[in-house]
Amino acid sequence: xxxxxxxRRALIQEFYQIYxxxxxxxxxxxxxxxxxxxxxxDFIEIWEYxxxxxxxxxxxxxxxxxxxxxxxxxxxxxxxxEKVEGAGYxxxxxxx
Numbered sequence: 497x498x499x500x501x502x503x504r505r506a507l508i509q510e511f512y513q514i515y516x517x518x519x520x521x522x523x524x525x526x527x528x529x530x531x532x533x534x535x536x537x538d539f540i541e542i543w544e545y546x547x548x549x550x551x552x553x554x555x556x557x558x559x560x561x562x563x564x565x566x567x568x569x570x571x572x573x574x575x576x577x578e579k580v581e582g583a584g585y586x587x588x589x590x591x592x
Contacts, residue, residue, distance in 0.1 A: 500563070503563060504562065504563050504566075507563060507566040507567055507570065508566055510566075510570055511566050511569055511570050511573070514570060514573045514574060514577060515542070515573060518573065518576070518577055518580065521580070522544055522580065523544060523545045523546070524542050524543065524544055524545070524554060525542070525543050525545055526540070526541070526542050527540075527541045527542075527543070528540045528541070528565070530562045530565070537558050537559065537560060538558070538559055538560070538561060538562050538564075538565045539556070539557060539558040539559075539565065540555060540556075540557045540565050540566070540569045541553065541555060541556050541557075542554040542555040542569075542573070554572075554573075554576050555569050555572045555573060555576070557569045557572065
């Protein structure tokens, strides 16, 4: 049981290490739901906003447990981060 808790904690920490910097540069908002009931799927959604209007859904992950939700959301966030960096967003600019 303790190993699962450690894995869960590590995944959540990794998720937020990726999500927070992207949130600051792209105005992202997170919505998630996790339940203790067996037939109630857990999910994570991340939306990009412009002002107070939803623009684009970045991540939509629906799994049977919280750990798998975070694992898949991390993969999708990494792919999104590569796309954002490739487009030139979030890169540090040099004074010149």
